Amino acid sequence: MTIILYHSPKSSASRRVRLCLEEKGLSYEAHVIDLGKQEQHGDAYLKINPMGVVPTILHEGRPLHESSTICEYLDAAFPEPPLRPADPYDLGLMRNWIRYVDGLITNLIRFNWRHGLAKQAAKMTDAELEEMIRNVPSAERKEAWRRAARQPYTEAELDESRGNLLAMLDRMEAMMTNGALIGGSYGLADIATAPFVRRIEEEIAPDALSSRPKCAEWWEALTARPAYGRADFGPFVD
Numbered sequence: 001m002t003i004i005l006y007h008s009p010k011s012s013a014s015r016r017v018r019l020c021l022e023e024k025g026l027s028y029e030a031h032v033i034d035l036g037k038q039e040q041h042g043d044a045y046l047k048i049n050p051m052g053v054v055p056t057i058l059h060e061g062r063p064l065h066e067s068s069t070i071c072e073y074l075d076a077a078f079p080e081p082p083l084r085p086a087d088p089y090d091l092g093l094m095r096n097w098i099r100y101v102d103g104l105i106t107n108l109i110r111f112n113w114r115h116g117l118a119k120q121a122a123k124m125t126d127a128e129l130e131e132m133i134r135n136v137p138s139a140e141r142k143e144a145w146r147r148a149a150r151q152p153y154t155e156a157e158l159d160e161s162r163g164n165l166l167a168m169l170d171r172m173e174a175m176m177t178n179g180a181l182i183g184g185s186y187g188l189a190d191i192a193t194a195p196f197v198r199r200i201e202e203e204i205a206p207d208a209l210s211s212r213p214k215c216a217e218w219w220e221a222l223t224a225r226p227a228y229g230r231a232d233f234g235p236f237v238d
């Protein structure tokens with residue numbers, strides 16, 4: 001049965017799921033959720049994604065949210081080609097890595113929202129902003145919207161986030177085995193990390209890969225994959 005993907009073209013979590021779908025060779029029907037119009041906070045969408053974020057998939061009529069969960073689900077439901085390590089210990093390492101990467105999302109938000117959502121939110125009246133925040137399920141996201149609308153992140157905060165993302169690259173450089181992050185073969189850990197590295201090399205720290213040769217080689221190989229081209233990691237900044 002058809003897989004339906006609700007996503008946003010530039011969203012890192014959506015890019016992760018698109019890359020996974022493409023690696024699996026799965027066809028899917030894509031529907032764009034317009035984050036600028038707060039479609040992710042609409043009543044209909046909240047029914048399939050209680051966190052009010054993209055992406056979400058519908059498969060066999062059943063909704064699933066959280067990009068890491070979606071990718072594991074796809075790998076379990078469609079086993080070929082396998083994207084998770086067969087070794088249970090490596091599987092644990094993969095999950096811990098993805099959890100760590102997911103925890104870095106706030107650092108990307110500080111950079112990403114400046115380009116579109118913050119400008120949009122800044123135009124809202126206080127009443128409109130309050131109304132919109134009322135529908136945002138997570139306290140952390142409410143705060144991110146408030147900051148985006150009224151109190152742009154400072155250079156010091158951006159530097160702090162850049163540092164956290166560079167620390168991720170340092171960890172990658174140390175753990176890389178056979179050109180892959182976990183267990184020596186390409187899989188969901190690499191897929192989860194790719195959208196972050198795309199934003200780092202595009203804008204956040206464009207020179208970062210040149211001093212991290214294993215990461216640079218990994219990125220070159222990853223971006224040469226046909227699935228990467230199909231997943232559309234086009235420029236974030238217009």
Ligand SMILES: N[C@@H](CCC(=O)N[C@@H](CS)C(=O)NCC(=O)O)C(=O)O
Nearest residue numbers: 011012013053054055066067068141
């Ligand atoms: N942990 C979630 C994060 C999803 C997420 O943060 N999505 C962002 C785009 S990358 C979003 O929908 N932002 C809009 C908002 O927070 O209102 C996942 O991996 O699916």
